Amino acid sequence: MWLRIARLFVIKTRFEAYLIIYALAVGATARAQLYLVQYKGPMGIFLALCCTGAVFLGGAKILDATPKRPRQKRLRKLARDWRERH
Numbered sequence: 001m002w003l004r005i006a007r008l009f010v011i012k013t014r015f016e017a018y019l020i021i022y023a024l025a026v027g028a029t030a031r032a033q034l035y036l037v038q039y040k041g042p043m044g045i046f047l048a049l050c051c052t053g054a055v056f057l058g059g060a061k062i063l064d065a066t067p068k069r070p071r072q073k074r075l076r077k078l079a080r081d082w083r084e085r086h
Helices: 002-007 014-038 042-065 071-085
Strands: none
Touching (some): 014 042
């Protein structure tokens, strides 16, 4: 039961990774806009750049962690693993 719930939080495909990176980018730009309003001048620009830079670093790490194998091989392996467990 817990394994099934845990599998919901695993990024399995590049498409899922891109969706997560997009969500991170939307949140970071919203936060960057607030920083630009709250902190006028160079400090606000610096904080805004830090927000967007964090998305680049996190996105690269997420993409490095996702499989690059073709879909068919990945599906065969998932099916084989599932049959072994059940």
